[in-house]
């Protein structure tokens with residue numbers, strides 16, 4: 001039989017055993033340890049055993065995320081964990097004396113910690129870190145890993161936008177200690193730790209090397225130490241390619257299409273102006289995407305300006321084409337240079353032909369020679385004609401008409417000699433008069449038709465000149481668009497980064 005007392009004794013023993021377990025007693029040890037460590041602790045004291053030796057701080061960082069690259073304000077916003085490791089000789093204890101307590105977590109405002117700050121911070125509070133606990137080991141080693149959203153200044157060069165690489169420095173150093181008091185050392189040769197990096201949709205991370213710089217200024221003997229990490233990022237261009245460049249190329253090729261539209265359709269100018277408008281609206285949207293910086297013109301901006309210029313000049317030239325197309329003989333005479341350039345040389349260069357008129361080098365040269373001859377002839381002929389005209393008129397008036405002279409006299413001659421009743425009434429010369437009358441009418445009609453033919457010729461010349469200008473613009477602007485696009489793409493350091 002087990003008595004009640006025995007059961008109670010067993011329970012008491014079990015209780016004592018449970019309370020004797022090492023874990024359960026740690027609380028008391030830790031309390032004693034903290035009391036012993038921190039009662040005499042002065043957080044202002046630089047924790048080195050030998051004052052003339054620097055305290056070595058191992059520094060590193062882990063890049064978690066690139067949150068934003070602000071081109072306009074020249075800022076880089078990142079999510080980073082710093083890592084600072086040093087040895088505090090005041091925080092050492094013998095673990096077996098404190099029930100095996102190996103490490104402690106102590107809030108940083110109770111301990112000395114290196115005043116390492118990011119020099120190029122643009123944060124409102126300057127230091128954007130969250131003050132986490134410091135892990136202190138029994139041999140005095142302290143590990144402090146404050147995470148933070150860092151807003152750092154970064155000189156962003158948008159010359160090659162959107163094919164640009166950016167190098168953003170992050171300079172860390174002790175704000176007050178010099179290199180003889182606090183020595184920063186990189187904790188890893190590879191620079192920043194990127195194993196936890198969350199990829200960014202806009203930027204591709206190339207790398208994040210770190211470098212320790214020791215600078216001795218002329219003023220003072222002590223060295224100044226800093227650790228600089230460089231975030232190397234490359235813009236992903238796929239978005240810009242498919243949302244900016246491809247639509248722009250499409251819109252500009254629409255402008256080229258305008259040159260193939262026949263002027264008689266009446267839509268030529270409308271098409272040009274509509275394309276110019278749509279490009280303007282499109283560029284307005286693009287302007288919001290482009291970095292609003294004036295110190296450099298981005299490559300894409302240059303390209304868009306070229307295309308805009310091209311479309312605007314296409315509208316101007318369409319007006320010229322329409323103007324040429326609708327010119328008529330009674331208002332415009334075709335200047336000689338237009339004849340030479342737009343009716344001969346350009347069509348020959350562009351390989352254009354007119355129905356019934358072959359244009360080759362030979363015909364052009366022949367034409368110019370003919371013109372010279374014609375000019376010479378006209379100058380001599382006009383004199384002769386004048387003489388003849390006067391002669392004719394004189395003979396017409398005196399002899400009352402002559403068949404041979406009538407054929408040489410022009411329409412004006414007819415007007416100057418209206419048939420009178422007395423003349424028609426004369427029986428002897430009646431039939432002759434009628435014949436003369438018919439002849440004059442015929443002359444009038446043929447002259448009229450000749451004139452109409454000449455006018456039609458001039459109109460057709462103008463229309464052909466307009467067509468030549470159109471074709472010339474089409475070729476030039478197509479070449480311009482292709483060259484501009486290819487030049488932009490070739491001058492970019494890299495084209496597609498996904």
Ligand SMILES: *[C@@H]1O[C@H](CO)[C@@H](O)[C@H](O)[C@H]1NC(C)=O
Pocket residue numbers: 050051052053
């Ligand atoms: C402190 O360090 C300096 C230089 O390293 C050395 O000369 C000096 O002896 C050291 N003092 C002590 C007390 O160890």
Ligand SMILES: *[C@@H]1O[C@H](CO)[C@@H](O)[C@H](O)[C@H]1NC(C)=O
Pocket residue numbers: 094095096097
């Ligand atoms: C820690 O304390 C134990 C017992 O008090 C002792 O035997 C040991 O040598 C000490 N260790 C060190 C490193 O001082």
Ligand SMILES: *[C@@H]1O[C@H](CO)[C@@H](O)[C@H](O)[C@H]1NC(C)=O
Pocket residue numbers: 087137139140141
């Ligand atoms: C302190 O102890 C840890 C292990 O507990 C060891 O990794 C570290 O190197 C030691 N540091 C020093 C300065 O002895």
